[in-house]
Amino acid sequence: MTAKLQRPATRAQRTTVVNGILCFVLILVVLQLWLLTATMDAFLGGDDRVVWPALGASVACLLLNLGLLRYLVRR
Amino acid sequence: MPEDPQSRFEDDLALDPRIDSPGREGLTGTTRADAYEPRRDPVDVTVAPDGRPMEEQPKWRRDFAIDWPEDHHVARRDFTKFLVLTSGAFAVGQGWIAVQSLVRKNRKPPARKRIASLAAMTAGTVVTFDFPDEHEPCLLIRTPEGELVAYSQKCTHLSCAVVPRLDQGVLHCPCHEGYFDLATGRNIAGPPPRPLPSIELAIEGDDIYAVGVQARTT
Numbered sequence: 001m002t003a004k005l006q007r008p009a010t011r012a013q014r015t016t017v018v019n020g021i022l023c024f025v026l027i028l029v030v031l032q033l034w035l036l037t038a039t040m041d042a043f044l045g046g047d048d049r050v051v052w053p054a055l056g057a058s059v060a061c062l063l064l065n066l067g068l069l070r071y072l073v074r075r
Numbered sequence: 076m077p078e079d080p081q082s083r084f085e086d087d088l089a090l091d092p093r094i095d096s097p098g099r100e101g102l103t104g105t106t107r108a109d110a111y112e113p114r115r116d117p118v119d120v121t122v123a124p125d126g127r128p129m130e131e132q133p134k135w136r137r138d139f140a141i142d143w144p145e146d147h148h149v150a151r152r153d154f155t156k157f158l159v160l161t162s163g164a165f166a167v168g169q170g171w172i173a174v175q176s177l178v179r180k181n182r183k184p185p186a187r188k189r190i191a192s193l194a195a196m197t198a199g200t201v202v203t204f205d206f207p208d209e210h211e212p213c214l215l216i217r218t219p220e221g222e223l224v225a226y227s228q229k230c231t232h233l234s235c236a237v238v239p240r241l242d243q244g245v246l247h248c249p250c251h252e253g254y255f256d257l258a259t260g261r262n263i264a265g266p267p268p269r270p271l272p273s274i275e276l277a278i279e280g281d282d283i284y285a286v287g288v289q290a291r292t293t
Contacts, residue, residue, distance in 0.1 A: 018151045025158045032165035036172075043172050044231070045269045046290030051169075051176045058169040065162045072155060 021068045028061045035061075187277065187286045190215050194281055196223065201239050203228065206274060206285040213274050214239060214246075215283065218257060225274035225285065226260045232267040246271065261293075 009017070039054040123132050185207030196202070202215040212228040216239055226246065228236050235250035239257065246255040253265030260271040275287035 015151075018155070022151055022155050022158075025155050025162070029158050029162050029165070032162055032169075036165050036168050039169060039172055041268055042292060043176060044290065045292030046272075047292050048176045048180065051173050055166075055169040055173045058166045062159075062162050062166040065159045069155060069159045072152060 018072065021072050025065050025068055028065055032058050032061050184287060187284045190225075190276075190283045190285050192281050193278060193283055196283065199241055201241075204285065207288060211288075212236065213285070215274075215276075215285075216241075216257065218244075220258075222258065223276065223278075223283070224258065224260070225276055226255075226271040227274065227288070229271075230267055231262065231269040231271060232265070237271065260291075 035054050035058050039050055042048075042050045123129060123136060125132075129137060188204070188206050190204045190206075191202045196215070196217040198217050198219050198221055200217045204213050204215060205211055206213050213225055214228050214237075215223070215225045217223055219241055226237075230237050230248040230250065230253055232248065232251055232253050235248050237246040237248045237253075237255060239245075240247050241257065244257045245263070246257055246260070248254070248265065248267065251266050253267040254263050255261060255267065255271050256263050260273050262268070262270055270291045270293070272288050272290045274285050275289055277284045277286045
C-alpha cells in the first residue's frame, strides 16, 4: 500500500498538475496586470491611496507565483 | 560487442514510424514503443537520431524536444517560468509607482506664477502658459459665460495638445478625437481616461496667478 502511494505520478497526472499550476499563474498575472493599470490610472489622477495596498497585493501574487513555480520545478 | 549507434538507428527506422500507430501515439520514428513505461521519465528515454546520449547532442537538439509528449511538457513549464518572470516585472512596476508617489509627496509645491491681467481676459479669451515648468503647457480660458478656468493642455490619453472650441463648449484633442467639457475639464468622449488636471488660480488685484495643479480621477 505504501509502495503504491510512493509511486511517481504518471505523465498524465503530471500534465494535469502542470496545467493546473499554469492556470493559477496565468490568473495571478492577469490580476497583476489589472492592478498595475488601475494603480497607474489612479496615480496619474493624483490619487495615492491605492499605491501601497496595490504594491502589497502585487508582491503577494509574485510570491504565490514563485511558490507555484518552485513546486513545479521540483516535481 | 558494443552497440553500434548506426545499426541501432537503422533498427529504430524499421519500427512503424507513423505517429498515431497503436502504442506509439506521439512518438517519432527514433524511439521504441516501450519507451514511455509509467515508471520511466520520458526525458531519459528520448533517443537522438545519431544514437548518442542527449548530453552529447548539439544545443539546438537539446533545446527542441524530439518526442511530442516531452515537447508539450517542457513548453508548458517554460511558459510558466516566463509568466512568473512577467509577474516579477509587474511587481517591479508597482514598486516604481510607489517610489514615484513618495517623490511626489516630498516635492515642494510649485511657485506661483503670474499668467495674465484680469482686465485683458474678456469672454472667449484663451491664454496659453507653462506651469509649473516649461514642459507643462496650460490653458487659461474665460468662457463665453464669463467663468475663468485653467487646465493642463496635455490630453490625459497620450499627451497631445488639446484645442479649445468655445462655440461648442469643449476642449478637443485632435490626435484621437478626445473631448473634454470646457466648464469642468472632465473627459466626455473618446479615449481620454481622466479629466484634464485643473490649474488652481488666485486673483490679486488685476493679476491672475497659477498657484497649483490638481490632478483628478473623476
